[in-house]
Amino acid sequence: MKTRDRIIHASLELFNREGEPNVTTVDIANELDISPGNLYYHFKGKEELVRELFERFYEQFNVILRAPVQNPLRMEDNWFYLVVVFEHMHAYRFLYRNISLILQRYEQIQRPFRRLIHLKQDAARAICVQLRTAGIMQIDDAGIDMLARSIALTITYWFNFDNLLGDRPGDDEDLIHDGVLQALSLIAPHLGAMQREFMDTALAIHSRLGRAAVQATRTKGGKK
Amino acid sequence: MKTRDRIIHASLELFNREGEPNVTTVDIANELDISPGNLYYHFKGKEELVRELFERFYEQFNVILRAPVQNPLRMEDNWFYLVVVFEHMHAYRFLYRNISLILQRYEQIQRPFRRLIHLKQDAARAICVQLRTAGIMQIDDAGIDMLARSIALTITYWFNFDNLLGDRPGDDEDLIHDGVLQALSLIAPHLGAMQREFMDTALAIHSRLGRAAVQATRTKGGKK
DNA sequence: GTCTATATCTAGATAGAC
DNA sequence: GTCTATCTAGATATAGAC
Numbered sequence: 001m002k003t004r005d006r007i008i009h010a011s012l013e014l015f016n017r018e019g020e021p022n023v024t025t026v027d028i029a030n031e032l033d034i035s036p037g038n039l040y041y042h043f044k045g046k047e048e049l050v051r052e053l054f055e056r057f058y059e060q061f062n063v064i065l066r067a068p069v070q071n072p073l074r075m076e077d078n079w080f081y082l083v084v085v086f087e088h089m090h091a092y093r094f095l096y097r098n099i100s101l102i103l104q105r106y107e108q109i110q111r112p113f114r115r116l117i118h119l120k121q122d123a124a125r126a127i128c129v130q131l132r133t134a135g136i137m138q139i140d141d142a143g144i145d146m147l148a149r150s151i152a153l154t155i156t157y158w159f160n161f162d163n164l165l166g167d168r169p170g171d172d173e174d175l176i177h178d179g180v181l182q183a184l185s186l187i188a189p190h191l192g193a194m195q196r197e198f199m200d201t202a203l204a205i206h207s208r209l210g211r212a213a214v215q216a217t218r219t220k221g222g223k224k
Numbered sequence: 225m226k227t228r229d230r231i232i233h234a235s236l237e238l239f240n241r242e243g244e245p246n247v248t249t250v251d252i253a254n255e256l257d258i259s260p261g262n263l264y265y266h267f268k269g270k271e272e273l274v275r276e277l278f279e280r281f282y283e284q285f286n287v288i289l290r291a292p293v294q295n296p297l298r299m300e301d302n303w304f305y306l307v308v309v310f311e312h313m314h315a316y317r318f319l320y321r322n323i324s325l326i327l328q329r330y331e332q333i334q335r336p337f338r339r340l341i342h343l344k345q346d347a348a349r350a351i352c353v354q355l356r357t358a359g360i361m362q363i364d365d366a367g368i369d370m371l372a373r374s375i376a377l378t379i380t381y382w383f384n385f386d387n388l389l390g391d392r393p394g395d396d397e398d399l400i401h402d403g404v405l406q407a408l409s410l411i412a413p414h415l416g417a418m419q420r421e422f423m424d425t426a427l428a429i430h431s432r433l434g435r436a437a438v439q440a441t442r443t444k445g446g447k448k
Numbered sequence: 449g450t451c452t453a454t455a456t457c458t459a460g461a462t463a464g465a466c
Numbered sequence: 467g468t469c470t471a472t473c474t475a476g477a478t479a480t481a482g483a484c
Binding site for chain 1: 380412
Binding site: 024025037044046 | 477
């Protein structure tokens with residue numbers, strides 16, 4: 001692996017682990033056993049590093065959020081879609097840890113980041129509309145707007161909130177699956193008669209056995 | 225007003241406006257036209273300042289969160305309670321702007337801050353239980369846990385999320401009332417037949433006319 | 449490409465005169 | 467209580483040798 005790429009990877013690793021504001025250029029150089037001067041040969045500075053990491057995040061997330069859920073009427077598909085969304089955010093979670101600080105210090109990523117949040121909300125809205133059209137969900141337009149906003153907010157701050165509560169016994173996988181369940185719990189009450197069935201399926205997937213099913217779906221139907 | 229108090233007030237003002245990490249001790253001194261040395265005569269440093277501000281926040285918020293809603297069956301009372309909660313958070317919003325950074329830099333406030341979040345969740349849970357007992361809300365125990373968590377999360381990150389969307393035409397008052405509506409929209413779908421009535425009342429309060437009613441309630445029944 | 453050495457800049461903090 | 471002057475530490479960034 002080329003030095004430039006090693007720097008990118010080590011930075012992401014350190015940013016996620018320690019938090020971006022707590023990682024200095026010297027820290028990154030130390031982690032790789034190279035000199036700070038060498039790092040500055042490859043990147044003008046920390047800003048360029050963060051920008052490049054964000055660009056990678058943006059491109060991939062953009063694709064994910066624009067891909068409509070294949071079959072939102074099936075509980076499993078919504079679940080799987082949310083897992084993908086959460087996993088991607090988790091891979092770049094340093095961006096979410098102190099959003100407003102990041103957006104302020106690196107102004108260039110402000111607009112695209114906001115665009116992603118709006119995309120997220122739009123994706124949620126689209127799924128809700130599909131569910132309503134299929135007669136599964138009973139909700140008016142205003143309700144859908146509120147619901148989509150709640151979903152976007154929950155997804156965006158889930159990692160922060162979980163960390164804030166500070167009482168997680170599980171690992172990162174649990175963290176993500178709990179987040180998915182939390183997001184779906186916002187939709188459930190609008191489902192009327194099918195609500196019970198809906199949440200039962202969700203809880204089944206949430207169990208270890210169900211996760212194996214997610215793994216199967218991933219290897220079978222996943223694009224990469 | 226004594227210098228010490230002027231420092232406290234100016235700090236809160238600046239922290240809220242610019243964000244705590246962007247305000248230096250010199251900034252605070254300049255704002256008050258006093259010397260940095262003078263500031264350090266009154267406070268050991270920025271940490272002591274933040275701690276004192278947090279303590280004030282904590283004491284008041286603790287009281288608010290432990291005060292049960294007078295009559296949760298009346299829509300207006302829930303609304304008013306949430307307004308009080310949001311307003312208090314808004315007065316110290318710098319604490320919420322970069323929560324994880326603040327909690328990391330000022331370790332002493334970590335535990336009490338977490339306690340407040342849990343209290344918030346407990347208050348939400350208590351209200352839900354009351355609504356269920358009264359037969360107004362249909363929901364099981366697991367559902368209440370999820371719901372209370374959603375409410376706590378929404379309230380905690382509402383200001384951040386709104387700022388992130390970046391398309392608010394209104395002022396701070398609108399911001400708070402929209403937050404209240406967003407939080408209540410989480411409860412609404414569990415109300416069954418009364419749902420329509422519930423949200424209609426909420427939207428009425430949300431209008432300018434309704435806010436006058438909140439003002440009236442405040443002056444009539446408010447403790448301070 | 450990589451290193452060592454060093455310069456710059458900022459924020460936090462202190463000493464001592466008034 | 468308040469001021470001026472100054473110090474320290476940490477992070478970013480650059481110069482020039484290898």
